[in-house]
Amino acid sequence: MSMEFNDTREQLQKHSVDISTLKREIQELGKHKERLGGNITGIEERLNITERQLREKKAQLEYLETETKGAFTETQKLLKLYKDGLSHLNSTTQDLEDKVETRLHATKTDFGAKLKEVQNNSEALSAELKEQKAEAVKFMEETGSKFRHVDEQLKIQNTSVGQQNSDIHSLKNKYAGITNRLGSVKKTVGELKPEVDQLNARVNAKVAFSATIIESKDVFTGPQTGISKILIFNKVFTNIGNAYNSKTGLFTAPRKGVYHFSFMTFGYSTYTSGAILVKNGNYQVSTWEFKGPDSSDTTSNTVILELNHKDTVNIILWKGGKINTGVFSGFLVFPTK
Template structure:
């Protein structure tokens, strides 16, 4: 009886205490779980930010790779273009060197021919001089000696005339003198003060123009008209002078001003020239011409030099 009374009095109190303990444990677990959930949320947020940052870096790297690839392709195309230009320059230089060799051989032959002619004339002059001395020693009378000396002097004048004809430019009959010549190909990077050579001769009445030097040797004194034309391009500039002996008697300056565009300039001068004067064109020695500049001459436009005597 007493046991049952005790049981019924104590059991409810014990049960309530146990329920309170369990309730406290569950509350603590819930707090722990909430704390873990919050930490996981923070971790997910941080990881999301990291992922966004990595994606931005990846996108920037892709753009940079594309830009580097584009630059590489452009540089590769430029290199190919430069190699092609170098091949053209090398081919032109080889042709120019071959032409210089041919012109050198022709000049040597011409000089050798003149030297032989001069030697023959000197021998003739020596023979005539010896004959004159021998004739003067003759004692056939004053009249005969004077007559023979006059004939000898006439022979000497004749020899001098032949010598002048052999050593001076050969002209045609009359006073007609004219020439026209142009460059056969492009002239790369001409240095300052360079005499321009127009190697293709179309007209040379009076034989005053020299295709191997670019110089017109005036055959007869008079008033002449000279004109010169040059063509350049790719934003390059040139100044070409007309020279008479060492004097500048005309000058033309031209600048294209635009890359990839070619154009030309022309000068014309009327001047008096004496027989034996040298007339030629040259690049201006005071203008600094950059590397890669050129004077163009082809079927689309010739760089040329011409002149003629008007009276």
């Protein structure tokens, strides 16, 4: 913009010189007019137009000069701001350089101290490694001595192992004979297994019970359940296997087998006495005693029954019969397949 301003100023000066030149020419023309005495009105008009144009250009140049000066002033302000910013930047850069220099100096000092410490540690480690190396050499020497001793012991043991192998071979022969004998024994045991199982079943099949009726206020009738007249022998003497239920009067076979049952009743002769042994609700054996001149009657019976698992056996009264007390007993003779 400064260069453009100078160029404009030069053009303005040049136009001023041209105007002065034209004025001198006009004066000379006026003088020439006077000398010539001719009519130069047309030339004067042209000169006036040219003068007006020059004045307009001069005004434009003056406006341009004013604008240029304003722009130049703004440019100078901006340059000043740039210079101030650059100065501040230089100052900040210097501060940063000082701080970095200080930091680098501290880092160098710290690094030097740490390096010295590492060197000291390295020297201590080297001394320790030398000591450990000496111990390792000593250990290797002792280990070598021990290995030589072990090698001698192994040679002695190899001789002993040879003798042991011979003994083992002999034992193997004896074991083969024992194995053959054992196979024969196993065969015999297999043949005897059914008999052994049967004996185990007989030994483990322990079922036996015996119970009586406790007299109650219902004398001559005994404990019974409803219409079925099932006698409940409610005082239990023995109940091995828990097959008899003193609440219901029922014996339930815990396994298939042959069972022995017996029962006895005691009553007075004023009523029909006796009872019936029932298997799964079906009559099996019974006792009977009519009314008579004697004061009391005793009846009894015994039966052996083959029962399946869960079969039931119990005692009931005859229709219209009454008893005072009684005993009901039974046991497993032997189980069956």
